[in-house]
Amino acid sequence: MTGLSLAVGLLGLSGLAAVFLNGSPRLATGVAALGAVAACAAGLWPAVSVLTGGPPLAMKWVSAGAFGDFELGVDPLSAFFLVPLLGLGGVTAAYGREYLLAYQGRKWLGPPALFFNLLVASMVVVLTARTAVLFLIAWEVMSLSAYLLVSFDDELPEVRRAGWVFLICAHLGLACLTALFLLLDQHAHGLSFSAFLSAPPMGAGLSAGLFALAVVGFGVKAGFVPVHVWLPEAHAAAPSHVSALMSGVLIKLGLYGLLRTLTFLPRADWWGPTLIVVGLSGALFGITLALYQRDLKRVLAYSSIENVGLVTVGLGIAFWGASRNLPAVAALGALGALLHLWNHVLMKGLLFLAAGSGVHGAGTRDLERLGGLVKRMPHTAAALLVGSVAIAGLPPLNGFVSEWLLYRGLIGGGSAFGGAGGVLSLLSVGVVSGVGGLTALCFMRASGVALLGQARSDAAAQAHESSAWMTGPMWLLAALAGAAALFPGRLAAALAGTIGQLFGATVRASATAELSGLTRLGEVGFWLWVALGAAWVALAWLVRAPAPEVGTWDCGYAAPTSRMQYTARSFSQLFEDLLPSALRARAVLRAPRSYFPPAGSYATQCDDPLTRGLYLPFIASWADRFARLRWLQQGHLHMYLLYILVVVVLALAWVGWTGGVPP
């Protein structure tokens, strides 16, 4: 526990130091980044030790009067999330310094450095809190510091908008969570997690209500559809190292909260199918939207929704299998979900860092203005390609391993559940494979259009490679993604404790039995690398003669230009045409009219169909109704003071009428 306390302290102190050193940006960001890296290294040790079978840690922090003691602790479930948090936190801190320094002279760099450290520290506290009140406080600090980071480029209207949407969604989620913990408090007569665990058994109705509150409240953070709407906006707006940390870890904390809450509730039979349906719809929706986005970072954000969906499917299989007493199926689902979560941290961290580096070098996130980066930014391009192959779930990289487990869990469930459940499980394989095919399509498009061919704009043509401080972290994550695919057995062995805590000892035993299969898969991956290398050498040997340098043949077309290349939009059009019109990108056409027409325009808007079709109309209709209350808004200070007085008087009257303050 000392290591983690030290980490939180270091993060806070170095962040504050950065604010005081604001005058010299290089020093300020350097101190903050160094502090963050050191803190993550210090905190990683206890987390890894708990994960690899060490005893769980616990400590009492302070006594908070009526709210009980603020207790901290690390059990395997916390440690499972702490490891990626601290790992990715350190990597993105190192990368983020270089990224922020590009703004030197234009913006204050001390505050964003502080907010970043605060974000990491609050997430550590969220994961270690053992009391509902401390959990909610840390949760709120996490949301606020993330909001402040998202609003970094606040001179842009879309960034301010993204920040607002994020803040509103985060607080709607918080409202659900507060209700959740108050209900738990009422049931268990205590606000500490240990009280929740030792509470008397609760009724099915209460349990179902709490499950729903947790799915919605934590689902806002995790990006479950339809409460995901903040996610693409915020991820696109935030600085790239923050996007990486948010997509890699912050949204996963939603899943942490959900899993933590589910340990307090009596397990029900219907959790599994429910989570599978939630996960499948999120995965399908996320990847469909990711397919036609123009903004590279929005592609990645929607793909995060998809991947959270896949993890949720895995959790659904695990809960289903566990409740049907099928440990082998549950183990496959649990291994797949947890491993995919870790893998996604690596892949999405890598992708966001690479995208950030590309944005840094080429000055735009618009796919239609990128292109040809593989020549001018070889490291960034290679990293983005590795990330794309990994996240498309293709062998021999790590995304394949966890998707393989998910498939096996679904197929195994289909054989074991029997009846309609089995059919659902088997048909889910079709949906998951469809999602897999679309992910491949999506990332062929994103990486192909952004990296390959010719530059589509002058900015992209003059792109420059980022410094080693930015490419280094990318290569580290890429190497980890490769290693995770070569040694999946060892990686999965570290999940045993978490699986045992969530699903019981029998599932844990089955999961341990699956490790040899994973090791085998790693070996297959290794031989695939060998074969690819051998074939590469063979082709290089066959192409002995120095190749004459010519232009692209293109059926003999003499002067191809970069504007003639297939665009990102046309690449996804075939699939987009199959979608229902509500889900498609919206075309905004201003056709030239009259005899002397003004300039016409044609643009596509890839905003979220749910925001567009559901939330905005809903909010607009209520805004109209609330407009009638505008006469209350007088604009005189004494009127507002009068309102406060009226409220106080009413409150006192109510207390007096109901018979005094309860002791």
Place this chain on the structure above:
Amino acid sequence: MHAAVDPLLVLVLLLNFQLLGTSRLRSVIFSSAAQGVLLGVMALLVHAEVTAASVLVMVSTAVVKGLFIPGMLLRAMRDNAIRREVEPRIGYLPSLVLGAAGTGAALLFAGTLPLAAEHAGSLLVPASLATVLAGFLVLVTRRKAITQVVGYLVLENGIFIMGLTLLEAMPLLVEMGVLLDLFVGIFVMGIIINHITREFSSMDTARLSALKD
């Protein structure tokens, strides 16, 4: 019951998809004709032993459903110079998906029915329900009068499959009665088609709404 019945029923289901997914009128008619022939063969196979009566059912079914009615429809197409597109109200892909959802639902629903032991594992009941649904789908979503006829035909095929489960119990007479019913129905439809064409010089049933006032 013969082991080949289930694969034949799968073929019937495939023909349902062909009906829903194709854009060519001729191919719609040929699919329903093929279904008719398959039903005839099945009527023979469902029987434990081949009797003169079952052969009669088979031959008459195959001839009426597989040759006579399709022949009439093809002739109607030729005589009235009907265009060869199907003209659905909803797209082919949604029709297919709806048909698939219906078939899936039929399969799951049939599993919950209290069926006689010899029919419980067989596809007879779900295939019958699915075919009836496909027939309805064709009736509801296609514009032309001639596709309406095919829709009724498919609907009746579904009922016929259901009848196969009762073949031991059901007198031949009833079966022939159904066939006669259908024949008369088609006959009337044929006359109506001719009248529509003469009145409106088109076969779009949507034009019939002009009659309401």
Place this chain on the structure above:
Amino acid sequence: MSPHLLVHWALVLAMPPLLLGLATKTKAAFAGRVGPPLFQPYYDIVKLLRKGSVFSRTTSWVFRAGPVVGLVTAVAATGLVPLGGHPAPLSFEGDLVLFAYLFALGRFFTVAAALDTGSAFEGMGAAREAAFSALAEPALFLALVSLARASGSQSLTSMLGCGLANVWAHAGAALLLVAVSLFIVLLAENSRIPVDDPTTHLELTMIHEVMVLDHGGPALGFIEYGAAVKLFALGAIVVRVAVPFGTNAWAAWGIFAAAMLGLATAIGVVESVMARLRLVQVPLLLVTACLLSGFGIVLVAR
């Protein structure tokens, strides 16, 4: 190495171009022509491997990775397929997922190589290939999954092993659907009529051939050979589902080889009697394949 493994790899490495030659020959026979020699694909590949190469200055290392990955993934996938019911060289629980994803990996790099040329023409082919295979993937998966459910195993070797004949006896209807669906996937994935036309490069309606326009010499040889091996790998599964006879005897190899030749002829016949579908109708065909295998699953698992 057992003699059966030797036969396996000999067939995998030597037979694929013959299938292409046979399909072409069948089409020629339908058209009343003599057609190119049966072994023409072999001559083509050998000749290509000995030719020089031209690389556009727009391209990068990704352009060379396309043919390499395409060939390696196709050959690796054949290592998972039990040819004629003989155990595959590599088999483990869940290898059916690897089988499907190997093709996806090959496709990823083929598409990337096409985009690397910066040509609109090849970009168009790449977009089509990517979109159609995204629809073909669920069909392949659902078909394999219904086989897995029927056989109670998740490895191709036991799914397609000796037990398959029994599965036909009790779930013949489902297997029929699966076989049809797999055949559609085979035609789509290997860019045959009615989805794509393998004989022409120069129509705007082409998919696979247009992607590889800028490849030449040994790289094109890799691509052609890889495409033939891919046809072989998927074909071997179709053939095994359709002709599940033969136990682990030498006769099974003969039956398998004959059935593969039959399949190539069938492809030729399909190509001769059918027209290519309009591009907008291809998704309809692929969705139909998905539905067919989906029904296979419902039939097996209900």
